[in-house]
Amino acid sequence: MAKITAIIDIGSNSIRLVIYEKSSRFAFNLIHESKHRVRIAKGAYNHGGELQVDAIERALLVLQEFKTIAQSFNARKILAFATSAVRDAPNRSTFINRVKQQLKINIKILDGEKEAFYGALAAKNLLYPLQNCNTVDIGGGSCEIATISAFKHAGAFSYNLGTVRLKELFIDKEQYKEANVFIANTIATKTLPKQDVLVGIGGTFRALSKVLMREQKYPLKLLHAYSTSAQRMVELCKKVEQSDQKVLKQMGIKKERLDVILPGAMILRQILEKSEAKQIVCSGVGVREGYYLYDMLRFQQLRFPSNFNVSVRYLLDTFHYKQTHHNAIAQCAKKLYTTLCQVHNQSVDYEKEIVIAAKLCDVGLSISCFNTHNIGAQIVKSALRYQLTHEQIILISTLIQYQKRKRPNAQAINAIEKFLPKLNHLTLLSLSLAIAKILHNYPLKKQLHSYDITAQNITFNRQDLGAI
Amino acid sequence: MAKITAIIDIGSNSIRLVIYEKSSRFAFNLIHESKHRVRIAKGAYNHGGELQVDAIERALLVLQEFKTIAQSFNARKILAFATSAVRDAPNRSTFINRVKQQLKINIKILDGEKEAFYGALAAKNLLYPLQNCNTVDIGGGSCEIATISAFKHAGAFSYNLGTVRLKELFIDKEQYKEANVFIANTIATKTLPKQDVLVGIGGTFRALSKVLMREQKYPLKLLHAYSTSAQRMVELCKKVEQSDQKVLKQMGIKKERLDVILPGAMILRQILEKSEAKQIVCSGVGVREGYYLYDMLRFQQLRFPSNFNVSVRYLLDTFHYKQTHHNAIAQCAKKLYTTLCQVHNQSVDYEKEIVIAAKLCDVGLSISCFNTHNIGAQIVKSALRYQLTHEQIILISTLIQYQKRKRPNAQAINAIEKFLPKLNHLTLLSLSLAIAKILHNYPLKKQLHSYDITAQNITFNRQDLGAI
Missing domain, CATH: 1.10.3210.10 (Hypothetical protein af1432)
Known part of the structure; x- marks a missing residue:
């Protein structure tokens, strides 16, 4: 495995670049993170999932920039994958081929189950040991669920529930009730396992956890492994559902997340309630780290040696x-x-x-x-x-x-x-x-x-x- | 030059070990410092300068310890030198030979002028640029003076004035007036150049600078390059001369320096006054760094390349x-x-x-x-x-x-x-x-x-x- 590895994650809401440095066989550190809210899914949900021309242009510009940054770190490998918006798009190959031709970057499309699996793999290996839990990754286009049971992977699947998706289909039209019904119906399509512990992955969960930390004047500036009662998070989601943008800002929600925090909170609240979660744990790692670990730990049964930190x-x-x-x-x-x-x-x-x-x-x-x-x-x-x-x-x-x-x-x-x-x-x-x-x-x-x-x-x- | 170098400085009051790590041709950092108040001069001044048996034993024990520490850092070179107490001792070769035999460490004796020169070399190269100044290193047995004029070395010499020396000859007998006369007479034996800026080296100066920093609630925890008016230091020296041990402790003088701070302050005050200093600068570097730099910069006319930090x-x-x-x-x-x-x-x-x-x-x-x-x-x-x-x-x-x-x-x-x-x-x-x-x-x-x-x-x- 290369010493410096860059990973590009083309999500429905934002495109992210992370760069990891390996210091020895299993030890690494995140040394760079860039994010652009490209919103490649923009306009897609009202056009049969089709990626729009300007969205593709925005994505190409950002990918070019990310490639430059990765090269400036002397990254030997640039791995790129795409999730919900691209995998659902009828015109995905147009986008993928342009990226391949113009930038020589191969984008791999992850299906929902794989995406959920990678998220859980990262949480399982990079959080403190968790015996039983659900991992929940709320993204722009989809929501990935995986279950860990007796410290082992025990199933994964994906809901077509995402913040940008809901925003475009319902919130922009002020159809709040319809949005909640849509969420409930979608959740009902698959069996959501009941688990006391819910591990949250992704931008929505991080943004809401930050609010909870601020609320309690938390003494450590670290989201990863922050834990509190599910009840507090449910209350916060309800509060978000009742707040206007000004109040959300006061709560500490960042400008670029203001328009998707509401659908995010709606999805999260229903999942917390349906899975009967008692405790939440915020994960600072997710599908990107999982993708990286999958390669690093491939001869290790996907886990670190014991007693290794x-x-x-x-x-x-x-x-x-x-x-x-x-x-x-x-x-x-x-x-x-x-x-x-x-x-x-x-x-x-x-x-x-x-x-x-x-x-x-x-x-x-x-x-x-x-x-x-x-x-x-x-x-x-x-x-x-x-x-x-x-x-x-x-x-x-x-x-x-x-x-x-x-x-x-x-x-x-x-x-x-x-x-x-x-x-x-x-x-x-x-x-x-x-x-x-x-x-x-x-x-x-x-x-x-x-x-x-x-x-x-x-x-x-x-x-x-x-x-x- | 070795990557890790250990230097042992056998002073009259304490023996010190410093370990430097080189990161490239001229760049280095102090990565370890140990000090033992061995007081090798103890008892010597009332016995014709003869190193006492128990003092030699203490020194040997500490040198053995320092050698172990240096080896634990994988130091490739252990350089050792001795100053006033050893150089003045009629039985110095007994000590030096025992160290050589038992520990395989060669001790080099520095004469007073060389000692002053090394101190000034360190100050000149490792403080911000100083056009004109005296450097003054008050030690346990002697006091080294060097002059920098137009950024260049301009002479160096040594007084037989030291904190332990004065303590044993006068202070222990409560002969304070006699001590002051002795200091004045000794200073008068050589021409002390008048300079606006006095750079202070050594434990006495550092201890007193710390008191001044505390007094003004100084925001940076760094002695090296701390600067203030000479007037403040003179006032402090006078205050030390009038204070008992309890007051000295309250001022922040450490326990192990309590018995030599008085003679130190007496020497410093007279030198400040005689040299008509207006401003003082505390140097965190001295003879040890100078000794190290002398080797590192020997093909560089004893200075760093320009624009090099x-x-x-x-x-x-x-x-x-x-x-x-x-x-x-x-x-x-x-x-x-x-x-x-x-x-x-x-x-x-x-x-x-x-x-x-x-x-x-x-x-x-x-x-x-x-x-x-x-x-x-x-x-x-x-x-x-x-x-x-x-x-x-x-x-x-x-x-x-x-x-x-x-x-x-x-x-x-x-x-x-x-x-x-x-x-x-x-x-x-x-x-x-x-x-x-x-x-x-x-x-x-x-x-x-x-x-x-x-x-x-x-x-x-x-x-x-x-x-x-």
């Missing part, structure tokens, strides 16, 4: 000096943490997190060796993304920030308190990492052969710990 | 994807900025800064392509260090932070306002970078062939700018 590995590949050294710190910190938990009669709940924090504690080193802890915490908060909950990301970043002399105190962690273990447990974690660092960074400093930790004055024998 | 190059080497692309953005931003300045009748004062900001605008890309501007600004604020003023660092970081849609506003820049150009000029700079980025990142977006900039509605022709 994409973001952690990417950071280690990109920023690291002394991997063996940090593996030793990680093992030592884990041992200290479990020992302290025993002594204090607490359960050992965060082994994975302390190990990741220890491995990444010096990612800020090449930026500043004086400020490694602060800049490291910033980097980790911005770059850790995949396969972790927000609680895990915040805990890891907090441990990195307090890896030196200071321990976290109630005031300092006030804004993120709900995401963290109780302060006394957090102190155990933070102490364990700080001591492990000292033991390994100053291997001969005499006074550190033993170390006072609590009022009970536990003494650790350095040699033992060093030999782990 | 160590920190910028290091960041580009370490974080960069698309250098040609960013060079083009830089040229375009510069052109836009100068054009806008002409139109608005403002002088073109920040060409260098906008070029650096443009080159570094995407350093945060590998961490987060959504948050590149914020994380980039953070990185730059922490990692830009050498050859720039704080005003330049803050401006560059601000331009990177506001490289997207938002322009800086008065409220947002409130804390750093004094360091920045006036808001209307800052807006020109920020706009220029933002537009240059759009023009180069979206090369084909039609509506950008011309661009409204101000009320006067200037139109830029994209093709022209693209071809620069």
Whole structure:
């Protein structure tokens, strides 16, 4: 697989370019994202699905631009696929051939089931482990549903329900009731599995999740893996259905989404209700990542090796000096943490997190060796993304920030308190990492052969710990 | 020159290990710093300069530790030198031979003039350009003075004045007056050139500068290149001379420096007064960096190529994807900025800064392509260090932070306002970078062939700018 890969996703509403950089066999990172609201489906739904001439011209211009950008990143591969609007268009081959001739880009058409499958593949591999859920990707022309059951793919299908489609067929004509009936009837054509957890993919879901995050003054600026009750999302959808554009703007909906957020909210609400969802999870990844992973993991039964974290590995590949050294710190910190938990009669709940924090504690080193802890915490908060909950990301970043002399105190962690273990447990974690660092960074400093930790004055024998 | 180089500096007060990473021919960064207050001079001044047995043992233990750390970074070279205490010691060869035998480390003894020269070499090359100044390095055993005149080295010498020396000879016996007389007499033995600017090197100067920064709630956490009036420093020295340990602690002096800050302040005050300094500049670099640069720049007449910035190059080497692309953005931003300045009748004062900001605008890309501007600004604020003023660092970081849609506003820049150009000029700079980025990142977006900039509605022709 090429080091830099560009993927172009020709959706019914927007065309997107994403560029991934691979840092090692399974580790990658998104390094560029461009979006143009080309709305290739515009005018199609009232003309038998036919792509309109000006829509094709807009798409060609944007594809040319995306090709230039991809080349400027030295992308070795440019993969392009199209979904609902193009696959439904009687004149799709005209468009595809022009792109092939003019730009030498081959567009692959994904059928609805495949599209749903890729979305679910990305969510399954790049969100924290989800045992059972539906993934729902509301697009401009169609809506893809896939089910994960006992951590496994368990079916996928597509509804011809999309934001642009509904806008053109009903909303532009102010036929709101008819739109809701159309949605209900379309959903009824296939069996929508009931699942407690609904994973949302796509622009509509992201835009609405952003509103919910803003509403609760969420402390982490990360949509991917944001989770809340389905009830809150249903309420928000209802509110959107009753709001005019001015109110929507005040809620934080961006200008370019204002005209499709209403049909999006209508579709989402009915799906949430029909599938009896209790909890929602926002996925920052979808069909593009799925398409990429399908290639990367094709000899891996479409999953990552166990105990592998994409973001952690990417950071280690990109920023690291002394991997063996940090593996030793990680093992030592884990041992200290479990020992302290025993002594204090607490359960050992965060082994994975302390190990990741220890491995990444010096990612800020090449930026500043004086400020490694602060800049490291910033980097980790911005770059850790995949396969972790927000609680895990915040805990890891907090441990990195307090890896030196200071321990976290109630005031300092006030804004993120709900995401963290109780302060006394957090102190155990933070102490364990700080001591492990000292033991390994100053291997001969005499006074550190033993170390006072609590009022009970536990003494650790350095040699033992060093030999782990 | 090796990629990773470790330098061990055996001072009279502390022994330090620094590790530099080279990223290309002249670019490097400090990636590790360890310090032990070994105080190898302890007891020597009352025993004819003889290094004491326990001091030698402490030093050996620490050197062994430093060697282990250097090896853990895969340092290919370990360079070690010693200054005042060792060079003055009649039994220095005992110490040097033991280190050679036990640790296979060769210690080079620097004479006072060489020590002063290395300090000045570092300051001259790694601070912003200084036409005329004295560099003053107050150490544990000696005090090194060098003069830079018309940007050139113009003499160096050493006083046998040091913090540990004075502590042992006078302060421990509470002979404060005698100490001041001793300092005055020692200074009088050599001609101390009068210079408006005094560049301070070493722990005493850094500790006192930190107090001054705290006092004025300085917005940047960077000692290197911090500058203020000599008057403020003289006042602070006087205050230190009148304060007990409790007050010193409240002022922010660290525990391990409490017992030598008084003699340090006494020496510094007299030197400031005798040299008639008006302005002080704190140097974060000194003899260690000078020693390193002396090797790196030996075929370069001991200076960097013109228009070369160590920190910028290091960041580009370490974080960069698309250098040609960013060079083009830089040229375009510069052109836009100068054009806008002409139109608005403002002088073109920040060409260098906008070029650096443009080159570094995407350093945060590998961490987060959504948050590149914020994380980039953070990185730059922490990692830009050498050859720039704080005003330049803050401006560059601000331009990177506001490289997207938002322009800086008065409220947002409130804390750093004094360091920045006036808001209307800052807006020109920020706009220029933002537009240059759009023009180069979206090369084909039609509506950008011309661009409204101000009320006067200037139109830029994209093709022209693209071809620069």
